[in-house]
Structure formats: structure tokens, C-alpha cells
Amino acid sequence: MKPIKTLSGPAAALPRANVDTDQIIPARFMSRSRTDGYGDQCFHDMRFDQDGAAKADFPLNALPEGPTVLVADDNFGCGSSREAAVYALLDYGVSAVIAPSFADIFRSNSGKNGLLTIALPPATVQALLAKLAEAPGTPAQVDLPAQRVTIGNEVFAFEIDPRLKHRLENGLDDLSATLQDADRIAAFEASYFGARPWIRPRKAG
Amino acid sequence: MSPHHTAPRTAIAKIWDRHRVLTQDGTDLLYIDRHYLHEGSHHAFARLRETGRELRHPELTFGVADHYAPSSPLRATETTATMIDRLKRNASDFGIDSFGIGDPRRGIVHVAMPEQGLTLPGVTVVCGDSHTATHGAFGAFAFGIGASEVAHVMATQTLWQKPVPVMRIRVTGRLPAGTTAKDLALAIIWKIGTGGATGHAVEYDGAAIAALSMEERMTLCNMTIEMGARSGFVPPDETTFDWLKGRPMAPAGDDWEAAVAEWRGLTADPGAVYDREVELDAAEVAPMVTWGTSPEQVAPVDGAIPADANGDSLGYMGLEAGAPITGITVDRAFIGSCTNGRLSDLKAAAAVLAGRSLAVPLLVSPGSDDVARQAEELGIADIFRAAGAEWGASGCSLCVGMNGDLVASGERCASTSNRNFRGRQGPGARTHLMSPQMVAAAAVTGRISDARALLAEETKA
Ligand code: SF4
Numbered sequence: 001m002k003p004i005k006t007l008s009g010p011a012a013a014l015p016r017a018n019v020d021t022d023q024i025i026p027a028r029f030m031s032r033s034r035t036d037g038y039g040d041q042c043f044h045d046m047r048f049d050q051d052g053a054a055k056a057d058f059p060l061n062a063l064p065e066g067p068t069v070l071v072a073d074d075n076f077g078c079g080s081s082r083e084a085a086v087y088a089l090l091d092y093g094v095s096a097v098i099a100p101s102f103a104d105i106f107r108s109n110s111g112k113n114g115l116l117t118i119a120l121p122p123a124t125v126q127a128l129l130a131k132l133a134e135a136p137g138t139p140a141q142v143d144l145p146a147q148r149v150t151i152g153n154e155v156f157a158f159e160i161d162p163r164l165k166h167r168l169e170n171g172l173d174d175l176s177a178t179l180q181d182a183d184r185i186a187a188f189e190a191s192y193f194g195a196r197p198w199i200r201p202r203k204a205g
Numbered sequence: 206m207s208p209h210h211t212a213p214r215t216a217i218a219k220i221w222d223r224h225r226v227l228t229q230d231g232t233d234l235l236y237i238d239r240h241y242l243h244e245g246s247h248h249a250f251a252r253l254r255e256t257g258r259e260l261r262h263p264e265l266t267f268g269v270a271d272h273y274a275p276s277s278p279l280r281a282t283e284t285t286a287t288m289i290d291r292l293k294r295n296a297s298d299f300g301i302d303s304f305g306i307g308d309p310r311r312g313i314v315h316v317a318m319p320e321q322g323l324t325l326p327g328v329t330v331v332c333g334d335s336h337t338a339t340h341g342a343f344g345a346f347a348f349g350i351g352a353s354e355v356a357h358v359m360a361t362q363t364l365w366q367k368p369v370p371v372m373r374i375r376v377t378g379r380l381p382a383g384t385t386a387k388d389l390a391l392a393i394i395w396k397i398g399t400g401g402a403t404g405h406a407v408e409y410d411g412a413a414i415a416a417l418s419m420e421e422r423m424t425l426c427n428m429t430i431e432m433g434a435r436s437g438f439v440p441p442d443e444t445t446f447d448w449l450k451g452r453p454m455a456p457a458g459d460d461w462e463a464a465v466a467e468w469r470g471l472t473a474d475p476g477a478v479y480d481r482e483v484e485l486d487a488a489e490v491a492p493m494v495t496w497g498t499s500p501e502q503v504a505p506v507d508g509a510i511p512a513d514a515n516g517d518s519l520g521y522m523g524l525e526a527g528a529p530i531t532g533i534t535v536d537r538a539f540i541g542s543c544t545n546g547r548l549s550d551l552k553a554a555a556a557v558l559a560g561r562s563l564a565v566p567l568l569v570s571p572g573s574d575d576v577a578r579q580a581e582e583l584g585i586a587d588i589f590r591a592a593g594a595e596w597g598a599s600g601c602s603l604c605v606g607m608n609g610d611l612v613a614s615g616e617r618c619a620s621t622s623n624r625n626f627r628g629r630q631g632p633g634a635r636t637h638l639m640s641p642q643m644v645a646a647a648a649v650t651g652r653i654s655d656a657r658a659l660l661a662e663e664t665k666a
Pocket of ligand 1: 314315543544
């Protein structure tokens with residue numbers, strides 16, 4: 001994962017609540033490998049009509065590429081746990097999503113892949129949605145160390161879990177860190193399975 | 206440490222504390238007892254290969270082909286074959302027991318793994334699938350994870366988790382005749398919304414919950430994810446132990462006795478403090494039907510689409526605000542999925558179908574090969590066939606439309622699955638979620654109908 005300090009680029013709005021991961025990436029595209037890229041499939045059925053032409057009424061189509069900062073309504077990323085939804089957003093060009101709330105698994109998947117999920121108060125998000133509907137592509141900056149996002153000439157502070165912030169700023173992945181504690185995992189296992197031999201599945205037959 | 210981890214503790218806190226390996230900056234490293242995989246796990250395998258890592262505990266890891274398993278050979282494609290084959294190859298390369306096509310243990314992951322006796326009270330269960338919440342029906346702490354976390358569990362058998370807020374949903378009373386755990390789940394979502402339990406581990410409690418069968422508990426915990434929750438949980442009791450005893454991979458002999466002794470303690474302490482509490486009366490639950498594109502856009506069958514219903518959703522669904530739910534015409538019907546693909550679900554639908562014939566096409570995909578086998582033995586499969594339904598092979602099928610089964614654009618499908626999202630059953634498909642008997646009623650009448658009325662006709666006749 002690349003370290004993240006600051007981001008800048010256009011912001012745009014998707015004024016919808018409950019944007020589920022089936023909408024972010026329809027299930028029929030899920031067989032692709034990560035290396036093949038998912039950007040063209042992001043929001044596919046909202047973005048393109050049946051002949052593959054860009055739909056004029058899809059707000060993000062006002063921009064030539066995906067916005068760096070995407071603003072959406074409540075419960076963004078609900079539904080299937082598919083991490084491909086995060087890959088699709090990143091490959092489409094989105095680096096940060098702002099919403100009043102996010103679905104649990106989506107938020108966790110985002111953190112693992114360097115997609116920032118920024119929760120702002122509902123009233124703030126409503127104002128941003130209205131503003132960006134008028135002016136899609138308004139320049140935006142995210143300053144991770146300072147926990148600040150700027151859209152146009154407005155600045156908003158945001159909260160982030162300190163552990164996640166540290167990992168994002170340094171581009172660290174969980175796995176290598178955990179493996180350094182392999183001894184403690186082994187010690188846990190010895191006492192845990194010792195007390196509960198029945199935890200291991202019985203070999204059938 | 207968060208307050209719920211000091212006595213008196215919630216049941217989730219008890220399981221959590223037992224699995225904590227270490228704590229760093231307020232985040233716990235939890236030990237994982239069961240890791241389930243399906244075809245979608247290919248991203249995680251790719252990551253392991255890239256970094257040259259092995260599975261720490263292949264014997265705690267089980268795979269199954271479900272999402273891409275064709276319900277009919279006529280609809281098998283190159284993609285379905287490739288995905289199923291890729292899982293088989295990955296499982297064999299990494300030493301994992303995986304239930305492939307033809308293996309009698311195969312089925313939807315959330316149906317097949319419990320059948321084998323793999324999901325037990327008090328264990329931690331993860332799978333790269335949001336409906337992993339299903340396994341909480343056994344008193345397990347079970348939740349869905351993404352591909353990065355799948356790779357992390359493969360390599361370390363652990364997962365980093367921030368202490369989870371716990372919510373109690375108490376259901377008093379008794380579900381009325383003709384209503385099911387599916388209706389109860391939809392009624393709860395109707396009440397609290399799809400964000401009503403966001404990020405919480407839900408503990409169910411109350412007389413109505415204790416009275417549920419094991420299969421009904423699975424349906425309820427399965428749908429808990431649609432409230433935004435991370436997991437659902439039903440305290441294990443005799444219903445749980447009776448269901449598990451003698452399953453192929455469940456503990457046996459002295460191990461069984463030791464396990465049950467521990468499982469009896471897996472209830473919340475009296476006075477345990479919850480981050481959120483909700484209570485409802487099961488007696489007020491009616492058969493529920495979704496009318497929109499989110500499970501919270503739902504109404505009782507004798508109700509109507511709200512006057513202020515979201516226009517965007519109605520536009521997609523081709524419906525109008527204020528219209529009654531009963532009478533909405535459907536083009537096809539589906540019975541199956543990890544929500545309602547178990548034997549009791551098929552029996553309930555068959556009770557409506559018996560002696561009747563279909564008005565619209567109905568596809569049935571049993572939740573597992575074992576469910577299919579039992580349905581054949583009991584003559585249930587014949588009732589479906591006699592009514593004119595397609596009796597397909599087991600798998601996720603039309604729940605997600607990855608295996609070649611699709612609802613055509615603009616078509617309306619009465620479905621026992623769990624998500625009515627736009628395009629979930631195919632681009633442009635319109636999904637109405639309901640219980641198995643309600644889907645059967647829609648399939649024989651061609652419109653959304655109250656299954657209770659159809660069942661009452663029989664008693665009269
Ligand atoms: S049946 Fe549907 S919800 Fe269940 S695991 Fe399969 S795709 Fe997911």
C-alpha cells in the first residue's frame with residue numbers, strides 16, 4: 001500500500017443513500033483478477049446504458065474520470081462484503097468518500113486498501129451534496145495528518161482511528177505487523193486448544 | 206477496554222474475551238476458530254501466492270463451491286466453470302478440505318457448514334461473505350470480512366477488531382400462524398431501518414426467539430446484516446445442542462460432554478449493559494413484502510406502499526405510492542438462498558403448492574445437496590415438479606445471479622432471498638423479498654397474495 005499524506009483533485013456528488021456494493025460493482029463482474037483493473041466497472045449499471053453509452057443523468061458522468069473525492073448520502077457501501085467495491089472505486093480514481101455513515105465491512109475493506117472513508121455530520125453532507133450538484137468537479141484537498149478536508153473554500157475537520165491513520169500514513173499492511181507477533185499467537189493456541197480439544201473439527205468417517 | 210468487557214458481561218463479550226490474543230492501541234487481535242471460503246476467495250489466495258505465504262491452519266479452514274454453482278447444466282458457462290475450478294485448485298494447493306461439485310456435503314456456505322457440524326456455540330467464525338452472520342444462530346460470534354482480512358486470517362488465524370458495540374433485540378410473545386422468521390427479520394428492519402444496527406453485534410433474546418427452531422434462527426441471524434449489524438447471536442440452548450449432536454464434524458463422546466458444559470454458560474449475565482436495546486412483540490408480526498430497492502422499503506402484505514415512498518426506488522420498481530401490496534403482479538418466482546433454502550423452507554412452500562399449479566415460472570434451488578436429497582426422499586421435490594416448478598441444483602442461484610440464473614430487465618420476481626438491491630438478480634431486475642410460503646402463493650396466483658388465505662382454503666376444502 002502506498003503511504004497517504006495529502007490528496008487533491010475534483011470532488012463530485014452521488015446524492016443517494018444506501019449505495020450498496022452491488023451498485024458499486026455488479027456481481028457479474030466479480031470473477032476478474034485484481035491486476036486486470038476494475039475502474040471501467042465502477043457504478044457500471046448506473047453509469048452506462050445497455051449499449052455501453054454513458055448515461056447523461058448519472059451525476060458522476062459530468063466528469064471525464066472518477067472524482068478524487070466522492071460525496072454520498074447515508075449508509076454508503078452496504079450489502080455484500082466484496083472488497084472489489086473498494087478496488088473499483090480506487091481504480092475509477094476515487095481516493096476518499098465522504099458520507100454521513102458507512103457500512104461496517106465496506107469501511108474496514110477501505111482502510112485495508114488505502115481508500116479514505118470520511119464521516120461528516122448529516123447537515124454538512126447535505127450542504128455538500130447540494131453544492132456539488134451545482135458545481136461538479138469543485139477542487140478538493142484532503143490533509144490526512146491534519147485530519148482536514150477542503151472542498152472549494154470550505155474546510156472540514158474529520159475523525160479517524162489513530163491506528164488506521166498510522167498505517168495509512170506509513171503505507172503499512174496489517175499482515176506483516178501481525179506476523180511479528182507469531183510467538184504470542186502460538187502461545188495463545190497452546191493454552192486455548194489445550195483446554196478445548198473439541199474446538200478442532202472432528203475428522204469425519 | 207470497553208465497558209461491556211467487565212462483569213456483568215454480554216454473551217458476545219464472553220466469546221470475545223476468550224479469543225483475545227493481544228491488544229494494541231485499543232484494538233484486539235482475535236483468534237479465529239472457523240474460516241469458510243467460497244469461489245470469491247480468489248483475491249485472498251492470489252495475495253498469499255504473491256507474498257509466498259502458507260495457511261497457518263488449513264484444518265480450521267473449509268471451502269465450498271456455491272456462488273457460481275450452476276442450478277442447471279443448461280445455464281453453466283465458461284465463467285462458472287473457471288471460478289469453481291479455481292477454488293478447487295487453490296484449495297488443493299493450500300491443503301484445504303473444499304466441497305466441490307458432486308461432493309454430497311456441498312451447498313451454500315451458510316447452509317452446508319452448519320450441516321457438517323462445523324459451526325459451534327462459542328466459536329468465532331469468519332468468511333468473505335456478509336451473510337456469515339447466519340452462524341450466530343448457534344451462539345457463535347460470526348461475521349463477514351473482506352479479501353484483505355481473508356488473507357490475514359489465512360496467514361495468521363487471527364483478525365484485528367476494535368471492541369464492538371453490542372445491541373440487544375428482545376422479541377416477546379409468539380409469531381402468529383402463517384408468519385416466519387423471515388417476516389420477523391423484515392419487521393425488525395421495518396422498525397429500525399437498514400442502518401438501525403450499524404456496526405453492532407446483535408444479541409437476540411426473549412420468548413419468541415427461544416421458541417424458534419434452529420433453521421428459523423439461521424434465517425433471522427442471516428437477515429441481521431441487512432439491519433447494518435456485523436453479526437447476530439442467539440443464546441445456545443437445548444434446541445441448538447439437539448440439532449448439532451451427531452453431525453459429522455461436531456464433537457463426539459467425552460468431547461461432546463465437555464463442549465456442552467461450556468456452551469451452557471454462553472448467555473448474557475443478568476444486568477449486562479448493552480449499547481442499544483430494542484424490543485418488539487412477535488404477535489404483531491404479519492407476512493412482510495418489500496416494495497422497493499432496500500430491505501427497509503417493506504410493508505405487511507395487507508398494507509400499502511407508503512404515500513411518501515422514495516420516488517427513485519418506485520421508479521426503478523415500476524410501482525406507485527399508495528398502491529396496495531396485495532395484487533402486485535409478478536413475472537417469476539425464486540425459492541432458495543442461505544436465508545430460505547433449508548428443508549423447513551421448502552416444506553412450507555410445498556404446503557401452499559400442493560394440489561395447485563403455477564401461474565408464473567418458479568425456480569427452486571435447495572440450500573444444499575443434503576437439503577435436496579431429503580426433499581427428494583420426503584416427496585417434497587415431487588410437489589414442486591408437479592406444480593410445474595424447475596427443481597434446480599443447490600447453490601446461491603438467483604439470490605445473486607452469478608451462476609447463470611438471471612431475472613430479465615424489467616421483470617418482477619417474488620424471491621425468498623435477502624437483498625432487493627437494484628440489479629441484484631440481474632440488470633434491471635425487480636425483486637420483492639418475502640417468506641417461502643408467500644413466494645409460493647405469488648407463484649400460483651401470479652400476484653402478491655396472502656399465503657395465509659390460500660392455506661385456509663385448504664382447511665375448508
Ligand atoms: S445465497 Fe445469496 S446471500 Fe447467501 S451466500 Fe449466496 S449469494 Fe450470498
